[in-house]
Amino acid sequence: MNKKQKKMLLRILLSAALMGILLLLPVEGWLRFALFMIPYLIIGYDILIDAGKGIMNAQPFDENFLMAVATVGAIALGEYTEGVAVMLFYQIGELFQSYAVGKSRRSIGALMDIRPDSANLLGEDGELHEVDPDEVEVGSVIVVRPGEKVPIDGVIVKGVSSLDTAALTGESIPREAKEGSEVISGCINLTGLIEIRTTKAFGESTVSKILDLVENATSRKSKSENFISKFARIYTPAVCFGALALFLLPPLVNLLFGREALFSVWLYRALTFLVISCPCALVISIPLSFFAGIGGASAQGVLIKGSNYMETLSQVRTVVMDKTGTLTQGNFEVSGVHHSALEDDKLIEYAAHAEAYSSHPISRSLIRAYGREPDISRVCDVREESGRGVIAKVDGREVAVGNAKLMRSLGCEPIDCSHVGTIVHMAIDGAYAGHILIEDLVKDGAREAVEELRRAGVRKIVMLTGDVRTVAEDVAERLGIDEVKSELLPADKVGAVETLLEQERAGEKLAFVGDGINDAPVLARADIGIAMGALGSDAAIEAADVVLMDDDPRKIAKSIRISRKCLRIVKENIWFAIGVKLLCLALGALGLAGMWTAIFADVGVMVLAVLNAIRALNVKRL
Amino acid sequence: MKKSYRIEVDCANCALKMEDAAKKTEGVKDAVVNFMAQKMNVEFEDGADVRSTMEKVLKNCRKVERDCEIEF
Secondary structure, three states: OOHHHHHHHHHHHHHHHHHHHHHHOOOOHHHHHHHHHHHHHHHHHHHHHHHHHHHHOOOOOOHHHHHHHHHHHHHHOOOHHHHHHHHHHHHHHHHHHHHHHHHHHHHHHHHOOOOOOOEEEEOOOOOEEEEOHHHOOOOOEEEEOOOOEOOOOEEEEEOOEEEEOHHHHOOOOOEEEOOOOEEOOOOEEOOOOEEEEEOOOHHHOHHHHHHHHHHHHOOOOOHHHHHHHHHHHHHHHHHHHHHHHHHHHHHHHHHHOOOOOOHHHHHHHHHHHHHOOOOHHHHHHHHHHHHHHHHHHHHOOEEEOOHHHHHHHHOEEEEEEEOEOOOEEEEEEEEEEEOOOOOHHHHHHHHHHHOOOOOOHHHHHHHHHHOOOOOHHHEEEEEEEOOOEEEEEEOOEEEEEEOHHHHHHOOOOOOOOOOOOEEEEEEEOOEEEEEEEEEEEEOOOHHHHHHHHHHOOOOEEEEEOOOOHHHHHHHHHHHOOOEEEOOOOHHHHHHHHHHHHHHOOOOOEEEEEEOOOOOHHHHHHOOEEEEOOOOOOHHHHHHOOEEEOOOOOHHHHHHHHHHHHHHHHHHHHHHHHHHHHHHHHHHHHHOOOOHHHHHHHHHHHHHHHHHHHHHHHOOOOO | OEEEEEEEOOOHHHHHHHHHHHHOOOOEEEEEEEOOOOEEEEEEOOOOOHHHHHHHHHHHHHHHOOOOEEOO
């Protein structure tokens, strides 16, 4: 609690105690009035002053003014207890609001506690200087000790360590890093001392970008928030005019029909209206729900760039995914050796040597599978057969590596493979020696990701790829994807998404998931663009509406579930707050609810709505 | 031109009122108050003087919310 809040708490306690005593004292008349004015002024003096200023500034529907009118009116009617109590509960409500909101802001802040306080700059004299990260220039060397946060993006120049990226990605398995590895600010250095040459200024580093993004996310207001803003603008004046009408009309009607006017009864009911006139519960709980939802999501490595995107995400019924990099790892791996005349390892060894001079991704994957650098001295007479493959002498034996055409040109018949992927046939000394299957491997969890999306209520899952049809259909079948569009050029992907957008039903949204590197136009065209594995990629963070910090495809469904929960809470709060207020207005007009009920409705609804909003923060197990 | 300012405001409804007041200020094209982040993003009209406009914004905001604060 800050100083202002403590002072308010003291005022509340003091005036509550005084009121308790006064209720027991058997005093009557003017003395009673004078005594009740003490707690009233203690608790309400600032509101009375603000109300006066409000009138001078021509702000008739200022809530201070309304509160002042309601309580002064109650006192004028002789309802001293109610006058003081309404003021008291109103202040308790305000105090709670400022305390709860401050606290939840801080706890969301703590969740995003990745901002480093300082950097250890390695000076030219070899000494360490603790400086503000903002002051570190690009290209300087900083030291990060075990247990410290990496303050600025850079490359390790000395040391080996493992890095905890949980605060950024929600991923609990540490990442290994050694000399030459790029490190991202916001990670926690776990084991060893490392020296980092910075590649970015602090303001441009990942950690600053993420914090900016999360803090500004709630500035992009959702439809629900705009609705509430409009509602709040109409609600207060409407209730005030309602109060005026309630005060004037029924007594006039009574007079017309020659009955008793009952002015004081209707005045009391009108004042009850004024007490309920503040839309506080709504106005506070909706942005707070979004803020909590966005904060909770970012702690799980899902950055949602605005409340409006949170809302759109919750309505997603069609998910369009890019294949390479999203569902598959995006790098080719040897996944099998078939019909080999030699030992499998030996075959790969020959293949890797024959392809030693090539930089083609397929050649690279063969060399990776071999596991060592090929010994070039064992290779000679390398002949590239364009569009077919390579023939080279390895250890004096003639090794041919390539497609079926190459095999046939050498006079041997290749054996076809039953698997789908890229097939590399081999012949050694003119005899067929088997083939190596190379695949772009499906990511761990890609299948579960698709299943989870369905469980989250996504009706249609489409995969787009530039890859050939056979490979695309094979991946789609293994993952359980409904629709595949293959052999697309980047520009075709936009067209494909546009066609799908046209098929959408009203109120349903389409999300596109890509790696953000060359699909920025598609990310922008979809209702909502989700970029994956974006940690450290500025382009992806820029282009997408939702950013998944790591490349786990299961996070897609998770982010949808987070948004659904957040929106459910928003809707609960809207209906609950409006419902209770309207109910109290109705009961107040009929004289069934007095000021006590009204103030409880006002403050109680707000407390419950704020507590409900904070639930949106808890999304870890979702 | 857009600029972001730190603000201090206690209640969400007051933040809403500050937003309205800022929007109506001369020289301000658009304003968004982010209550949760305690920030005000102001988009100025072309040629408006930032400092004097912000003084007017603060004055207008103080009219609707006496104890609000804008750091500029």
